[in-house]
Amino acid sequence: MVDVKIENVYKYYGSIDGVAAVHDLNMDIKNGEFVAILGPSGCGKSSTMRMISGLEHISAGTISFGGNIVNNLAPKDRDIAMVFENYALYPHKTVFDNVANPLKLAKVSSPEITERVKRATQLLEIDHLLDRRPQELSGGQKQRVAIGRAIVRQPQVFLFDEPIAHLDAKLRARMRSELKRLQVDLGVTSLYVTHDQLEALSMADRVAVMHEGILQQYDTPQAIYEKPANAWVATFVGEPQMSLIECVIRQKGSGVVLDFEGHEIAVGAKVGKVLAASKEREVLAGFRPNHVAINTRKTAGSIPGIIYARQLLGGEILAEAQVNNTMIRARVNTDFSLQLGDKCSVSLSKEDLNVFSADTGVAIY
Amino acid sequence: MSGENVSKRHPIFTADAWGFRASEQMPETINRSPSKLFYVYLMAPAIALLAAITIYPFLWLIYMSLHKVKLGPVDDKWVGLKNYAKLLSDAKYFEGWVLLGKYSSMCLTFEIIIGVTLAVILNNSRFEKPLVTLFLMPMMVSPVVAGLLWFYLYNGTFGWYHWLFESLGLLGGASILGRPETALYGIVIVDVWQWTPLITLITLAGLKRVPQDQLEASMVDGSSPIRNFFSVSLPNIFPFLLIAILLRFMDNFRFIDAILALTGGGPADSTKLLPVYLFDVSFKFFKLGRGGAIAFSLLVVTIILGLILVRIFEDPARKQAMSAQD
Numbered sequence: 001m002v003d004v005k006i007e008n009v010y011k012y013y014g015s016i017d018g019v020a021a022v023h024d025l026n027m028d029i030k031n032g033e034f035v036a037i038l039g040p041s042g043c044g045k046s047s048t049m050r051m052i053s054g055l056e057h058i059s060a061g062t063i064s065f066g067g068n069i070v071n072n073l074a075p076k077d078r079d080i081a082m083v084f085e086n087y088a089l090y091p092h093k094t095v096f097d098n099v100a101n102p103l104k105l106a107k108v109s110s111p112e113i114t115e116r117v118k119r120a121t122q123l124l125e126i127d128h129l130l131d132r133r134p135q136e137l138s139g140g141q142k143q144r145v146a147i148g149r150a151i152v153r154q155p156q157v158f159l160f161d162e163p164i165a166h167l168d169a170k171l172r173a174r175m176r177s178e179l180k181r182l183q184v185d186l187g188v189t190s191l192y193v194t195h196d197q198l199e200a201l202s203m204a205d206r207v208a209v210m211h212e213g214i215l216q217q218y219d220t221p222q223a224i225y226e227k228p229a230n231a232w233v234a235t236f237v238g239e240p241q242m243s244l245i246e247c248v249i250r251q252k253g254s255g256v257v258l259d260f261e262g263h264e265i266a267v268g269a270k271v272g273k274v275l276a277a278s279k280e281r282e283v284l285a286g287f288r289p290n291h292v293a294i295n296t297r298k299t300a301g302s303i304p305g306i307i308y309a310r311q312l313l314g315g316e317i318l319a320e321a322q323v324n325n326t327m328i329r330a331r332v333n334t335d336f337s338l339q340l341g342d343k344c345s346v347s348l349s350k351e352d353l354n355v356f357s358a359d360t361g362v363a364i365y
Numbered sequence: 366m367s368g369e370n371v372s373k374r375h376p377i378f379t380a381d382a383w384g385f386r387a388s389e390q391m392p393e394t395i396n397r398s399p400s401k402l403f404y405v406y407l408m409a410p411a412i413a414l415l416a417a418i419t420i421y422p423f424l425w426l427i428y429m430s431l432h433k434v435k436l437g438p439v440d441d442k443w444v445g446l447k448n449y450a451k452l453l454s455d456a457k458y459f460e461g462w463v464l465l466g467k468y469s470s471m472c473l474t475f476e477i478i479i480g481v482t483l484a485v486i487l488n489n490s491r492f493e494k495p496l497v498t499l500f501l502m503p504m505m506v507s508p509v510v511a512g513l514l515w516f517y518l519y520n521g522t523f524g525w526y527h528w529l530f531e532s533l534g535l536l537g538g539a540s541i542l543g544r545p546e547t548a549l550y551g552i553v554i555v556d557v558w559q560w561t562p563l564i565t566l567i568t569l570a571g572l573k574r575v576p577q578d579q580l581e582a583s584m585v586d587g588s589s590p591i592r593n594f595f596s597v598s599l600p601n602i603f604p605f606l607l608i609a610i611l612l613r614f615m616d617n618f619r620f621i622d623a624i625l626a627l628t629g630g631g632p633a634d635s636t637k638l639l640p641v642y643l644f645d646v647s648f649k650f651f652k653l654g655r656g657g658a659i660a661f662s663l664l665v666v667t668i669i670l671g672l673i674l675v676r677i678f679e680d681p682a683r684k685q686a687m688s689a690q691d
């Protein structure tokens with residue numbers, strides 16, 4: 001178990017003048033920490049993980065485990081365990097032999113192999129499948145065999161590349177809590193790649209959000225959710241999505257207000273102070289759907305709009321109001337009576353908002 | 366050590382048995398699956414023609430082996446199993462088997478080892494495409510031409526390879542085909558030269574289908590590239606190797622064009638493999654009945670060995686096929 005340091009790492013496929021799949025990545029993963037890399041498909045998550053595992057050459061920069069640079073070590077010399085998206089089990093080997101493979105390669109004695117495989121498979125509840133071959137297993141079982149193959153030894157680092165992406169929703173939810181438990185119990189430094197924010201936010205100690213090969217933010221799940229570093233992270237993380245409203249900061253009396261297409265949005269004292277100090281004039285104000293209310297009746301400071309869409313999310317409704325060309329989403333109760341096209345009025349929270357520069361997207365508040 | 370930490374069982378993965386369950390009731394009628402008979406009708410004429418073309422000579426072969434075949438306008442004479450009985454006391458017949466066994470096992474061994482090694486080296490290398498094209502050339506040459514080509518290369522007075530062997534101090538001046546001790550190796554080399562590319566080609570096709578993620582998982586598990594080849598690639602290319610080995614083994618038992626061009630069975634019968642002997646008996650001495658008996662025994666052995674080969678490879682091959690559908 002070690003800490004992992006990624007310093008100024010680049011990944012180019014093919015020519016160096018091309019677009020970098022990973023661009024100047026800097027990350028440190030503490031010993032025993034569970035870090036998730038979150039980002040849309042093609043943002044460079046797998047490339048990052050494969051450079052850590054040694055399966056992909058590091059174009060520039062260094063990766064070190066416990067202070068030792070591993071750039072030139074083959075995967076087998078890095079003492080890592082990896083779980084692949086499509087399981088990558090050996091079809092001609094039984095479940096037992098699949099799980100035992102890393103131990104056999106490490107020349108562990110055969111009674112100990114039997115013992116350790118038994119323990120790992122019991123833990124994952126696949127010990128009754130030891131004689132089966134991968135093609136006789138369900139997706140969930142295959143996944144557990146792949147995880148068994150990783151936890152059967154205590155590697156320096158666990159690497160998970162979208163390990164549960166192909167499971168059905170229910171099994172995925174269960175595997176989330178299970179993987180987290182396993183990681184805490186084993187205490188192994190882990191890197192978990194996913195495009196699913198629920199997985200990243202629910203399991204990781206820290207989340208690295210990537211977009212187009214560039215690390216956008218690296219922080220705790222809570223900080224990523226509450227204090228996104230820029231407007232892209234703000235809209236990518238959080239389901240349903242945060243609504244962004246183009247506003248202008250306007251002086252009013254001793255404080256400031258946000259001017260949204262002629263409507264005045266009052267802000268709390270704390271936000272007001274930060275905005276007054278900022279040099280930016282044009283900003284994006286972001287509101288999470290639970291900080292927006294949509295009502296039938298007009299209240300002080302509310303903005304008139306039209307109901308554009310409503311979706312039942314189970315215990316609540318996501319209502320979307322259209323104000324000119326801007327969509328504002330709110331979570332409302334299931335007794336919400338307004339229908340599509342109805343007039344409504346939108347009230348925004350004074351305190352719970354994020355403000356980003358309209359120019360650069362960087363967070364102001 | 367993962368031991369201490371992995372000891373307790375997590376309360377997960379419990380079966381969820383709270384939904385509706387299937388009842389014992391069966392449907393009243395089962396819909397019939399569509400018949401494939403129509404396609405059989407469509408193929409019947411072609412199958413009949415093929416059968417007539419292949420089965421007739423086969424039956425004729427058996428007929429010949431049971432007769433003293435006269436080439437003139439006289440009727441063939443029924444001799445029963447006499448042709449076969451005579452083979453039992455024919456030393457050249459058994460020697461032919463031994464030589465054929467040596468020849469084809471040497472050819473197969475070298476062709477497989479060299480062919481697979483070349484394929485592994487070439488696979489995904491920068492030179493794969495040009496080199497594969499180059500390697501294909503020997504295969505395109507007709508075996509007789511290959512035989513003649515090598516006949517000249519081996520030639521004791523002006524053969525370039527002969528000169529090479531001699532310069533290396535090998536063979537002590539005699540041509541490789543000129544001495545009974547070395548002539549068999551001479552023809553093995555030609556077969557290996559001509560047919561190793563086929564093995565390379567087939568293996569390359571197999572290697573393309575080895576799943577990348579399995580190779581990567583194996584590397585992460587801690588295996589070296591060589592170990593990786595044996596534990597991941599090889600099981601995955603097994604069915605391809607089966608086809609290659611079957612093809613080569615059967616060809617070695619049948620094709621003698623190159624051998625006829627190179628040695629014609631000599632010197633001192635040292636390259637008179639069974640099929641060469643068969644050629645001599647049938648078409649030099651025109652003992653067609655005896656030739657029929659030799660040919661039939663050769664055919665039976667070829668079929669039996671082929672079936673054994675398929676049986677050996679079948680199991681892993683089928684597993685591979687199953688996993689490929691996965």
Ligand SMILES: Nc1ncnc2c1ncn2[C@@H]1O[C@H](COP(=O)(O)OP(=O)(O)O)[C@@H](O)[C@H]1O
Nearest residue numbers: 013014021039040041042043044045046047048
């Ligand atoms: N082997 C490769 N050759 C060329 N380009 C690649 C290769 N692997 C990935 N890429 C490119 O690099 C970028 C990042 O890919 P990847 O790291 O796999 O993304 P992610 O795992 O986040 O979906 C993508 O644009 C992808 O097309």
Ligand SMILES: [Mg+2]
Nearest residue numbers: 042045046047
């Ligand atoms: Mg990926």
